[in-house]
Amino acid sequence: MIVFGVRTPSRRATLSGTGSEPVDDPGARPMSLARIHNFSISLDGFATGEPQTLETPFGHAGQRLHRWMMATRYWDPSGTAGVDDAFAERHGPGIGAEIMGANKFGPPGWQDDPDWRGWWGPNPPFHTPTFVLTHRPRSPIEMEGGTTFHFLDASPAEALEVARAAADGQDVRIGGGATVVRDFLAAGLVDHMHLVQVPIVLGRGVRLWDGLEALEAGYAVESVSSPSGVTHLTFTREA
Amino acid sequence: MIVFGVRTPSRRATLSGTGSEPVDDPGARPMSLARIHNFSISLDGFATGEPQTLETPFGHAGQRLHRWMMATRYWDPSGTAGVDDAFAERHGPGIGAEIMGANKFGPPGWQDDPDWRGWWGPNPPFHTPTFVLTHRPRSPIEMEGGTTFHFLDASPAEALEVARAAADGQDVRIGGGATVVRDFLAAGLVDHMHLVQVPIVLGRGVRLWDGLEALEAGYAVESVSSPSGVTHLTFTREA
Numbered sequence: 520m521i522v523f524g525v526r527t528p529s530r531r532a533t534l535s536g537t538g539s540e541p542v543d544d545p546g547a548r549p550m551s552l553a554r555i556h557n558f559s560i561s562l563d564g565f566a567t568g569e570p571q572t573l574e575t576p577f578g579h580a581g582q583r584l585h586r587w588m589m590a591t592r593y594w595d596p597s598g599t600a601g602v603d604d605a606f607a608e609r610h611g612p613g614i615g616a617e618i619m620g621a622n623k624f625g626p627p628g629w630q631d632d633p634d635w636r637g638w639w640g641p642n643p644p645f646h647t648p649t650f651v652l653t654h655r656p657r658s659p660i661e662m663e664g665g666t667t668f669h670f671l672d673a674s675p676a677e678a679l680e681v682a683r684a685a686a687d688g689q690d691v692r693i694g695g696g697a698t699v700v701r702d703f704l705a706a707g708l709v710d711h712m713h714l715v716q717v718p719i720v721l722g723r724g725v726r727l728w729d730g731l732e733a734l735e736a737g738y739a740v741e742s743v744s745s746p747s748g749v750t751h752l753t754f755t756r757e758a
Numbered sequence: 759m760i761v762f763g764v765r766t767p768s769r770r771a772t773l774s775g776t777g778s779e780p781v782d783d784p785g786a787r788p789m790s791l792a793r794i795h796n797f798s799i800s801l802d803g804f805a806t807g808e809p810q811t812l813e814t815p816f817g818h819a820g821q822r823l824h825r826w827m828m829a830t831r832y833w834d835p836s837g838t839a840g841v842d843d844a845f846a847e848r849h850g851p852g853i854g855a856e857i858m859g860a861n862k863f864g865p866p867g868w869q870d871d872p873d874w875r876g877w878w879g880p881n882p883p884f885h886t887p888t889f890v891l892t893h894r895p896r897s898p899i900e901m902e903g904g905t906t907f908h909f910l911d912a913s914p915a916e917a918l919e920v921a922r923a924a925a926d927g928q929d930v931r932i933g934g935g936a937t938v939v940r941d942f943l944a945a946g947l948v949d950h951m952h953l954v955q956v957p958i959v960l961g962r963g964v965r966l967w968d969g970l971e972a973l974e975a976g977y978a979v980e981s982v983s984s985p986s987g988v989t990h991l992t993f994t995r996e997a
Contacts, residue, residue: 562974562991563967564802718979718991722971728802732961735801740957742989744981750989752801752957 551683552690552710555700556610558727559584559715559749565724566697573626576638578724584717587749602745606713615686617645618678620699621653622725624668630655637668645694648685650678652699675699675706697725704731712738712754790922791929791949794939795849797966798823798954798988804963805936812865815877817963823956826988841984845952854925856884857917859938860892861964863907869894876907884933887924889917891938914938914945936964943970951977951993 560566561584568578577584592598593607621630629635630653637643646665656670669685671678682691693703703709714727728734738754745751799805800823807817816823831837832846860869868874869892876882885904895909908924910917921930932942942948953966967973977993984990 562803563970716981716989718974718981720967720970720973722967722969728959728961730961731802731959734959735957740987742955742957742983742987744983744989748979748981750955750981750983 551615551686551688553679553693553703553708554614554690555693555695555703555709555712555714557588557607557713557715558695558700559587559717560697560727561717561719561721561724563720563722564726564728565721566695566700566727568721568724571622571626576626580719580721580724583719587715587717587745587747590747599747602743602751603747603749606715606751609713610692611646613690614647614692615689616647616682617649617692617694618682618699618703619649619651619694620696621651622698623694623696624651624653630657633657636660636662642666648682649694650682650685652678675703675708679703679708697727701727701729701731704734709754710756712752714752714754716750716752718748790854790925790927792918792932792942792947793853793929794932794934794942794948794951794953796827796846796952796954797934797939798826798956799936799966800956800958800960800963802959802961803965803967804960805934805939805966807960807963810861810865815865819958819960819963822958826954826956826984826986829986838986841982841990842986842988845954845990848952849931850885852929853886853931854928855886855921856888856931856933857921857938857942858888858890858933859935860890861937862933862935863890863892869896872896875899875901881905887921888933889921889924891917914942914947918942918947936966940966940968940970943973948993949995951991953991953993955989955991957987 558566561580565580566584568580571578575581582589587603588594588607590598591604591607592600593604598604624637625635641662642664643649643662643666648667648669650669650671652673653670654672656672659670660668662668671681673681679691693700693709704712735754737757739757740752740754742750742752797805800819804819805823807819810817814820821828826842827833827846829837830843830846831839832843837843863876864874880901881903882888882901882905887906887908889908889910891912892909893911895911898909899907901907910920912920918930932939932948943951974993976996978996979991979993981989981991
């Protein structure tokens, strides 16, 4: 008889066919991972266009980098339920905190507006502690739905430590934008990255890839193209 | 009875279900196309590493950009015969001439070596007139197997006109490197482009994408990932 043992107290689902108690081995407890999801880039590697303003958060890219996601059931109940949706919906489960850059939280200059509370209305789609990296921190803002914005002036490694403590054993999502993703990758802090390559050439904006020579070393890289035209790339840290 | 009509003088096969004679309309003769095949780039868009030397024609990229091709039956009779091979073998058929850049023909400084005859030995894999773009033209070199190297100091449009005349009704392959491909794309001269995206981050070298904002306009773009790990992208000019 084949026995499927459950090795950990982690949330990660494992199979047990035995009825025996799982072995709780704290030494083998998986670490809280740093994960990137649904990070969309153009063929030439830009994760946003320019200029980024209140009216055009992605600059001349408009919504073109994210249309693939808006077409899925994850975004719209009448949307598609294929490979795009399978990737999109991994954004939330298992995440206990998010880290984002100042340019994701608001348009240039939001630091001068004491009433700015992000783009997302009273109930932002994070539902966890959310850490905004900025050189001008302010007091936390508690939103509806479980999102609290905290403001940190910290290095990637320091921010990840703080976010992990807040994530209560769950994973931390590195939410972007491109500069933050690049900084965390360059610091070797990312365990899993899901990119979505959209078949457009933006030509200008903020590019993901700069300074990341040999990024693939230490990751298993997979790619799969979708009938929608985008290609999903996953980087998973090798043991 | 279904009749397969050949709509010559083009080699392109068309289907006719009518039983009527094919209409030979010189005005509708498909133009000789400018095509790019098997052009391999890293995730960050580099088609070669650096430095390019006699010993390392692709710089620090080594052979990593082309391993996918060496694993196919196109390259090696015992190789794979799947999607990578299906794309690879389209390199030759229907091509009547090639245009390449000076940096594809030889390492930096080859213009100072009167005996340089390319990387490819006495029987190069082109088997057609092959036009090398250089500001220092020399006399043509006739090789074995149908390849003759001609040296041109010309703009992309001028070179394409010369190559088309030599291609005798067939298509012209734009053979690279990255600078030449980019120049032909920027000039709007490319009808079909097949890129192969290899899951490595080179970080430096010669990048394809610079200056090509909105390249996708006017092309149908498809992508398909291969079990080998690369992703094939095709840009086909829309009618």
